[in-house]
Amino acid sequence: MLRVVETQCAQCRTATSETVLADRLIRTLPENEVFGGKLRIVECNECGLRYLNPTPDVRDLGHIYDYDVYEDSTNNNPVLMEHFYRTLTRYVPKPQRLIEIGCGTGDFLAWLQSQGIPNVEGVEFADSANRVKYNGPLHVGRMEDIDLPDASYDVVLLLNVIEHLSDPQAVLVKIRRMLKPGGVLLLRHPNSDLFFFKPYWLCVEVPKYLMHRRLMKRGKRTGFTIAGFQNQHLFYFHRRAITRMLNSAGLHMQHFSTTDPYNRLRIGKSLKKGKPIEAGIAGVRHVLGSIGLGPECLSVATPQQ
Numbered sequence: 001m002l003r004v005v006e007t008q009c010a011q012c013r014t015a016t017s018e019t020v021l022a023d024r025l026i027r028t029l030p031e032n033e034v035f036g037g038k039l040r041i042v043e044c045n046e047c048g049l050r051y052l053n054p055t056p057d058v059r060d061l062g063h064i065y066d067y068d069v070y071e072d073s074t075n076n077n078p079v080l081m082e083h084f085y086r087t088l089t090r091y092v093p094k095p096q097r098l099i100e101i102g103c104g105t106g107d108f109l110a111w112l113q114s115q116g117i118p119n120v121e122g123v124e125f126a127d128s129a130n131r132v133k134y135n136g137p138l139h140v141g142r143m144e145d146i147d148l149p150d151a152s153y154d155v156v157l158l159l160n161v162i163e164h165l166s167d168p169q170a171v172l173v174k175i176r177r178m179l180k181p182g183g184v185l186l187l188r189h190p191n192s193d194l195f196f197f198k199p200y201w202l203c204v205e206v207p208k209y210l211m212h213r214r215l216m217k218r219g220k221r222t223g224f225t226i227a228g229f230q231n232q233h234l235f236y237f238h239r240r241a242i243t244r245m246l247n248s249a250g251l252h253m254q255h256f257s258t259t260d261p262y263n264r265l266r267i268g269k270s271l272k273k274g275k276p277i278e279a280g281i282a283g284v285r286h287v288l289g290s291i292g293l294g295p296e297c298l299s300v301a302t303p304q305q
């Protein structure tokens, strides 16, 4: 059994006025069993931040990430890498020094190096991180505990990581210090505005749940047990909560979008293949993304003057 602890809002540091979200679903998830079924998703009535409370004990986080099939699933596909690169170079056309927090096996860093960014570095919590694919320093450990130089980076990447951190606010403050004047943070996280089906909370969790099942099978084949894939998310951000947290960390949001570059590609491809229904679905997803209801949020933030 893994341990849980009572926590408070990581942003306004209050422990009052919480609304329980998706209770029926999260209580019965197989991933919650290892925590004695105790994990709950709550919403702070002060600031709207959504988070797990009780949450996994930080002393057990190692167990949650302790599986050998861990790999960089988000960033090693060319469409997304291109999309991220184009977004960040709009603000920093020629980045010289870049760091990715939660770099996994470093696929995206290797790709960025091939685009001509001379100095790339990574931070990774999981110990499988020593199998990195890029040429540059790797800092192993929790971002909360690692020392990195001030005013040194043109770009900090935090892609699908902030929702895993024990203290996201402290990490954003640290990032603000690490950025050069004019440097940017590229930030991506799941969009908790898709919780509109509460109490069932379908949109965000079902794909991850399916992925978990697939990983479980893979784990069995390779002799590893995967514990709590689902519940490695400790926070569930939406636009209002992330804007507020960036501001209180001394960062200013320059760009926000939930569009997925795939959908536009899919419209064209499906039409070419003579599949108008698929093209229609991609079209609807594209429109939802452009009005803030895509599954992932991408934002760019710079240090406040």
Ligand SMILES: [Zn+2]
Binding pocket: 009, 010, 011, 012, 013, 014, 044, 045, 046, 047, 048, 049
């Ligand atoms: Zn709060």
